[in-house]
Amino acid sequence: MTSKTRFLSIPYVVWMAIFVVVPIIMVVVYAFTAHDGSFTVDNFRGMTDYISVFGRSFYLALIATVLCIILGYPLALVLSREGPRLQRVFVMLIMLPMWMNFLLRTYAWMSILEDTGLLNALLTKLGLPPIKIINTSGAVVLGMVYNYLPFMVLPIYSVVSKLDRRLVEAAEDLGANPFMVFLKLIFPLSLPGVLSGITMVFVPSVSTFAISQLLGGSKNLLLGDLIEMQFLGSAYNPHLGSAIALVMMIIVVICMYVMNKFGEGEETAVVL
Amino acid sequence: MMRKRRSTVISRIFLAVIFIFLYAPIFVLITFSFNSSKSRTQWAGFTLDWYAELFNDASIMNAFSTTLLVSLLAAAIATVFGTVTALGFYCLRKRWRSPLMAVNNIPLTNADIVTGVSLCLLFVFFGSRLKFNLGFGTLLVAHITFNVPYVLLSVMPKLYQLDRSLIDAAQDLGCTPARAFLKVTVPELMPGIINGAIIAFTMSIDDFVISYFTAGSTVSTLSMTIYAMTRRRVTPKINAISSLLFGAVLVLLIIINVREIRQEEAKKRAEAKLRQGAMQK
Structure with a gap:
């Protein structure tokens, strides 16, 4: 070379x-111009009508992310404790x-969650009252968790599964109970995986539009x-x-920046 | 002891619940591809009609071939482009490389919709001035743009693992630089290149949002066709083609995994034999 x-x-x-x-650059230019090409900030002023949409998008995305951690973290831990062959099968299945x-x-979830859908048919058979979930924000969160859960599990798993078992043994030998081992050892070491x-x-x-259109109906408009x-x-x-895309992008960048500072600037993001 | 067993049971139940959650919609999709009525929720009897009709449906078959063509082309071009660029970046000074890698990461970290919308603005703006329309060309360019970063990120680490003295050795032994590159560098990078190509292909075939904003109204990928249908009514023919694709991927993954397991076992057996041989001596 x-x-x-x-x-x-x-x-x-x-x-x-x-x-x-x-x-x-074109997004920025478009955000600051009117139809005739003159400079304006009206596009941002007009956005105040959509503050509720901004709020809902970030709120639902936050709930979905928290749920993904609650489900995904234990899943990654459980996976990493299986035998090597089972691990391989489970990762493939995810x-x-x-x-x-x-x-x-996501469309199949529509069939499941509809008022006359498969879930309610099952509930009626079991003698339980049907539930109303389609076209609610709950259904949108379910769609997000369903679609993006693998993106939470896989980075955490790839960190946790490479964790040196001897560290855990050492902590146990020194008298740490399982909870302390997790709190003081496993969790801090797995943080880069959680962050990515x-x-x-x-x-x-936060930026989806298909999931909200399919599962949220017309009431749950997102960014x-x-x-x-x-x-x-x-x-x-x-x-x-x-203008909307620009503001969304900036808020996301700030969130990610703050989060990565919080995580002590781990630069080794896990890339799949 | 008792507690350990109970925790295993709990973790198995947890796994089962998660996998039911992940596979319930897929089960529904595949089941209703065999449904003899068009209903998505009422089972009316078994049929293979949708699979037969599928191949006569011009719009689905067109969308399928567009998806396959754009994914293969974009993955192939991005793989070559990304590998060549990785070599170039590797030889740059860090002062230059770091900001360039930061720009390279923009399409990866940006929301798909922002990438899609920004490319849409570019194509529409220059399209009206340079007289071209959104279509297969712009779709392909968009796919290459979001594929190259993945290739670059999977080839770069392999370059850093590369032992420079191997190349020097090859040249000392009479290889021309080009030959040394082909015989030493490329094989060393191969796992990264293949990995990058697979990720690129997967990303392309899976993409909906960026294609949606860059393909225009004349060409349509499978994802776009499905999206258009979900706004009205999805024909079970779409269930059928997806089930077929899913089956194909499943078979492929099983073959790859079985082969890997076999290779590992063969390696273990060979090692065990060696050890035995050493013991007998």
């Missing part, structure tokens, strides 16, 4: 400039659903729906859409 090899990076640098940097189109899987899991669940949850409507939907206005 000679020093000339470094010129191989030029094509991709140009590519990134055109297809990554310029598009983001990844396998991702190979079926997520829209279809949080990012991988929160970002798609993703709002942006989609401004670009390809009924309320065509890419300037307002860009």
Whole structure:
């Protein structure tokens, strides 16, 4: 490898400039201009109508992320304690659903959760009262947890399964009970996995539009729906859409920055 | 002892509940691909009609071939592009490499909808000036753009693990730099390259949001067709094609896993034999 090899990076640098940097600059420019191209901040002022949508999106995404940790963390721990062959099978089983189109899987949840759907049919058979869940924010959270749970489990699992067993034994020899072992040893060491899991669940949850449209009905509009409507939907206005996307992006970046500071700036994010 | 057994039982129940949660919709999907009525919730009897009709449905078959074509092309181009770039980045000074890697990570950390929307603005803006329409070309460019970062991230670590003295040795033994590259560097990087290609292909075939904003109205991927249908009514034919794809992936994964397990066992047996041989001596 000679020093000339470094010129191989030029094509991709140009590519990134055109297809990554310029598009983001365009979002910023669109957010600050009106239809005739003049500078304006009206797009941001007009956003105050949508504060409730911002609130709902971040609130539901937060609940979904917390639920993913509550379900995903123990799952990753349980997996890492199985034998090697079972571990392999279970990890495969967690990844396998991702190979079926997520829209279809979410659509299948519609069939399950509908008022006259399969879940209520089952409940009636068991003599229980039917539940109303479709078109509620609960159904949207369920859809988020369902779709993004693997993104929480896999990074945590990949950290926990590489954990040195001798450390645990050492802690036990020194008199730590299982709870202390978890609190003082396993949890701090698994934090990088949890942090990248949080990012991988929160970002798609807060910006989704398909899940909320399928499971949330018309009442549970999320940021993703709002942006989609401004670009390809009924309320065509890419300037307002860009402004919403920009604000969402900035809030997400700030959240992630604060969280990573909180996690002592772990730079070794786990990439699948 | 008692407590240990109880905790195993609890963890098994927990696993079972999670897997029921993960697989319930898939079970419903596959079951209703054999349903003889169009209903999504009422079982009317077994049929294979949807599988037969599937191959006569032009819009589904078109969407399927578009998805396959764009995924294969984007993954192949991104793999070559990403590997070449990784070599270039590796030889850059850190001062240059760090900011470039940060830009490379933007499509990975950004929400899909932001990537999609920003590319949509770019394509529409320049499309009206340079006279091109959104279509297969813009779709492919978008897919390459979000695929290259994955390839780069899986090849770069392999480059850092590379033993530079191996290349020097090859050249000392008379290899031209190009030949040393092909015979030493490429095989060493291969696991990273293959891994990157697989991730890229998976991401492409799975993508909905970015395709939705960049494909325009003339071409449609399978995800986009499914999305359009969920707004109205999903035909069981879509259940059928998804079940087929799911079955194909399942078979592929089983084959790969069985092969890996067999290879490991063969290795273990060989090692055991060696140890036995050493003991007898």
